[in-house]
Amino acid sequence: MNIIISNSSGQPIYEQIVSQIKSLIITGELNEGDALPSMRLLAKELRISVITTKRAYEELEREGFIYSVTGKGSFVAAKNMEFIREEQLRIIEDHMQHIIQAATLCKLDLPELIQMMTILYEEE
Template sequence: MKIIISNSSKEPIYEQITNQIKASILSGELKEGAAIPSMRKLAKDLQVSVITTKRAYEELEKAGFIYSIVGKGSFVAEQNLEVMREKKLKAIEEQLSAVIMNSKEIGLSLDDLQQLLKILYEE
């Protein structure tokens, strides 16, 4: 599992960790039952505070992505991938609705918007 922390990002470090682990789980890179590094090991590897990794793991546990066993570590939880996909799809729809509204406000045509989306998608 590879996690890259950006110090120039406006996103808090714990959220960067959380989002990257979620992405690894959703993509199938991390499989159900797979062990993830301990909070201490991850903190040392990323050169961040253990408090930061603890918060990231707590967020992941709350969202149902991982579970922890005292003395054994943290593991990837069983996922209902269809439910996860639906949640992601709903978020994309909401974001696209906002983009469409903003595009209409500035008079951007559908063709221009599609072209812009295509360019960004292919990057």
């Protein structure tokens, strides 16, 4: 499992871990039942605190992406891809609402907004 931590990112380290593991699960790189590295091993590999990896794993478990078995470790949970997709769509819609509000404030019209989004999307 390849997780990259950016110290220059404004995002907390545990959130970086959560988002990258979610991405690995959603894209199928991690499958149902796959074991995750232990919290201590991941912390050692990333050179971060065990508390940070614990927080990331707890968040993933709370959101239903992983489950933990005492003494055995943490594993990828069964995926409800429709639920995950709906959750991601809701997040995108929330971001788009903020974008629309910001565009309205600076009097950016819809064609300009679409052009900007197209340019950014194609850069990815």
